[in-house]
Structures are given as structure tokens and as C-alpha cells.
Amino acid sequence: MRLWYQSLTRADAWPAYSAALRRMLAAAADPGTEFEVHGITRRGGIGDQYRSLEFIETIEVLENVARADASGFDAILLGNIADPGLRAAREMARVPVLGLCETALLTACQMGASIGLVVSNDKHYGRVMENVAAYGLSARVAAVERMRVERLVDLDAAFSEGAVRERILGEFQSAAAACVARGAEVVIPAVGVAMVLIAEAGIVEAGRGAPVLNGAIALLKAGEAAVKLNRLMGGRFTSRRGAYAQPPPEQIEELRRYYGPVFPAVRAPE
Template structure:
């Protein structure tokens, strides 16, 4: 199977992370799974904790979503904790579309009864909790603690030994400890780069038997499962009633005149 993994980082600004993400996903992939990792190339890719910048980058995400389906990929994986473009892409594509935050939360529910989130900075706080609310899991989250990474690109330096690495790993451990003290049974590093950094550092437990979830790997494995389910269900993995309903064939010609080549899998009626 072929999976399109869409990061929200600009590869040139995050070289160490890009290499670590590739190593992490390749180690975890099933035999026969091909993973194409794409970042942000056109505009941005360094500060998506700000809503306006996330919005700008999401345009490219949705363009790449259309590319993924056109090029024959079996699923789209959105590897950013804000799940940018998740719901529009699900509505648009015929292949499964999974998001990092949603997948992390649903996976954590299978691992423990309560969840702690370690966010990168204060700006991420409300954005992440909005995603929690969308999944209906607000009552499962017992703690949200933060590191002090206001400039997200600073995380890239932590992939090499040195002061930055020790400082950021120490900040994560302190925040994870606080989550555990609040009753968390699973801790999610609520930043895609941090997840991979911790996995590379061999940190899989927050203490007292509390696992630290690498949701990048969870997203990959959920993507593989979604592709298999989609095949077994005759391509009916995504509901077409309500939230992810597509336009009826009788309207698609009119919509294409106004918007361009939208919903490419729908034949004009």
C-alpha cells in the first residue's frame, strides 16, 4: 500500500526532524508499505501554532490531498497536531484521511482511562483543546502542561546532543510528571516533532507505568489498518452522510464551473 504522510514543516528548516521522521516511520511500517513524506514547500512551514499561519499552510495541505488521490495513494495521513484540513480532506477524497491529533486521542483511550497532554507552548493550548472537544473526549483529558518552545523550529536542534536537547527533554519530563500527578494514565506529546524527538531519545514512559505515545507511529499503523478496512468494505470507509457527504452528481458540473476541478471522483450527472 502507498501512504501520503503530510507534515506541516518546511524540510529545509527542519532537516534533523525530517531525517528522524523518515527513520521512525520506516522502522514501524509493515512490509510492502510505501510512505511518501511531504512537507510545506510553497509558503510557511515554521509557525503553525498561529491560526492565521496554519490557515495559509492548509491551502497547500488540501492541494496535496488532491495530489495524493490523483497519484494513486491509498490513504492520506496528516502529521500535525492541529489536524489541519482533516475534515475538508475527508469530505473531498475517496481514500481514508486520518489526523495526528484525532488518532493520538483515540489510541490513548485504548491505552489508559485518562490522558495528559504536553503542548509546546501556550499558543497551542486552546487549539489542541478544540480538537479534544471535537472528538468528544474532553472528560478523558485530566491535564494539559506545557514546554517553553515558543519558536517551534528550535525543536530541530534538540535532535543533536547538546544543551538544546537536554533542556527540551527536561522540559518535557517536568510537564509529563505534572500530567501524571494530575492522574494521567497516558501522556501524549502534543507536537509532531516532539513525538519523534522523544522516540529517538528512547523515552517511552513518563514514570509510574505511564506510557508516552508516539502518535506519529500510531498514525502510520492506523493508516495501514484504515487502508485494509477500506478494501474489505468495498471502498466505504468514510461515511457519506452528514459531515462528510459529497455533492450529488447533478450539482457537480455547476460547482466545477464556479470552483474549478473539485471532487474529481464524482461523475457529472
């Protein structure tokens, strides 16, 4: 199977993270699973905790979703904690589309009865908690704690030994322990880059038996499972009723006159 992993990071601004992510996915992928990691190349890629910047980057994400779908990838994984464009991508693509935040939360629900989230800063807090509420999981979140990473690209420096790494890992461990003290049974580092950093540092427990979930690996393994389910279900993994319904074939030519080559999988009646 072929998986497209879509990041919201720009490779030249996050070189250490980009390399670490690829190493980690390669080590975790099942035999026969191929994956490609794609980031932001045109505009942005460093400040997606701000809504306006995330919006700009989401345009490229959705274009890449269409590209991946047309290129024969079996699933698309949106590797950003905001799940940018997730609902729109599911509506458009023929193949399963999974989001990092939704997948991490649902996986954590299978691991423990209550969840703790460690976000990077106050701005990220609101964005992540909106997703929690949208997914109907507010009651499962026992605690949210913050690190102090206002400039997200500082996380890339933490992949190298030094004071930045010690500070950020220490902040995470303190925040994770605070989540456990408030009742969390599973802790999620609620930043895509931090997930990889913390996993590479070998931090797998927050104390008192509470695991730290590596959401990027959970996303990869959920993607593999979704591909297998999609095949077993005859390509019906994504519901086409309601939220992810596509335009009726008899309307598609009219829509394309006004919007361009949208919904490439929808065929007009002959």
C-alpha cells in the same frame, strides 16, 4: 499499500526532524507498506501554532490531498497536531484520511482511562484543546502541561546533542511527570516534532507505569489498518452521509464552473 504522510513543516527549516521522521516511519512500517513524506514548499512551514499561518499552509495541504488521491495513494495521513483541513480532506478524498491529533487521542483512549497532554506553549494549548473538545474527549483529558518552546523550529536543534536537547527533553519529562501526578494514565507529546524527538531519545514512559504515546507511529499504524478496512468494506471506510457527504453528481458541473476542478472523484451523469 501506499501512504501519503503530510507534514506542516518545511524540509529546509527542519532537516533533522525530517530525516528522523523518515527513519522512524521506515522502521515501523509493515512489509509491503510504502510511504512518502511531504511538507510545506510554497508558503510557511515554521509557525503553524498561529491560526492565520496554519490557514495559509492548509491550502497547500488540501491541494496535496487531492494530488495524493489522484495519484493512487491508499490513505492520507495529516501529521500535524492541529489536524489542519482534516474534515475538508475527508469530504474530498476517495481514500481514508486520518489526522495526528484525533488518532493519537483515540489510541490513547485504548491504552488508559485518562490522558495527559504536553503542549509546546500557550498558543498551542488552545488549538489542541479545541480539537479535544471537537472530538468529544474532554472528559478523558486529566491534565495538560506546557513546555517552553515559543519558536517551534528550536525543536529541530534538539535532535543533536547539546544544551537545547537537554533543556527540551528535561522540560518534557517534567511536564509528563506532572501530568501523571494529576491523574493521567497515558501521556501524549502534543507536538508532531516533539513526538519524534522524544521517541528517538528512547523516552517511552512518564513514570508510575504511564506510557508515552508516539502519535506519529500510531498514525502510521492506524493508516495501515484503515487501508485494510477500506478494502474489506468495498471502499466504504468514509461515511458519505452528513459531515463527509460529497456534492450530488447532477450538481458537480455547476460547482466546477465556479470553483474549478473540485471533488475530482465525483462524476457528472452522462
